[in-house]
Amino acid sequence: MKAKFAGIQYIGDSRVTQICKEAVIKLIHAGEDIRDVKILTVEETYSHALLLTLRYDIEVIIKGGFASGYNGEAPKGYAFVLNLLRNYTDSINEYIVSKSIFERISNSSLTVKDLDYINSIKPVRPARWYDSAYIH
Numbered sequence: 001m002k003a004k005f006a007g008i009q010y011i012g013d014s015r016v017t018q019i020c021k022e023a024v025i026k027l028i029h030a031g032e033d034i035r036d037v038k039i040l041t042v043e044e045t046y047s048h049a050l051l052l053t054l055r056y057d058i059e060v061i062i063k064g065g066f067a068s069g070y071n072g073e074a075p076k077g078y079a080f081v082l083n084l085l086r087n088y089t090d091s092i093n094e095y096i097v098s099k100s101i102f103e104r105i106s107n108s109s110l111t112v113k114d115l116d117y118i119n120s121i122k123p124v125r126p127a128r129w130y131d132s133a134y135i136h
Contacts, residue, residue, distance in 0.1 A: 003111040012063040014106040017077035020065030024081050037085050039094040039129055042102045049105045061105055068132040082133040093123035
């Protein structure tokens, strides 16, 4: 059976934090109503992508150009974006995903099954993304 690809928009670049950061800023400047933020994390690498839900339940992926757990450009960009998004939504949660799902995000090829899985898993509790928002 052939995988059915999810019809969602992908923006950003998995290898470039600045491009991912700018993608979020552009959505906000365009007046998008960001209703929900799902941080998609690969625990082994502390890599992060974002699944944003906008008005009309439109889903947009910000590719995995973010990271945490060390001092560098990717964690600083991640902290910046988290702090920015906090001004636009109270619904920010982190979810652990597999490396294979993360690779499909990088390749703009999530399936409907992947999205169903992401939407069915429980968020990380206690929330730990706050720690990443306070990197200076």
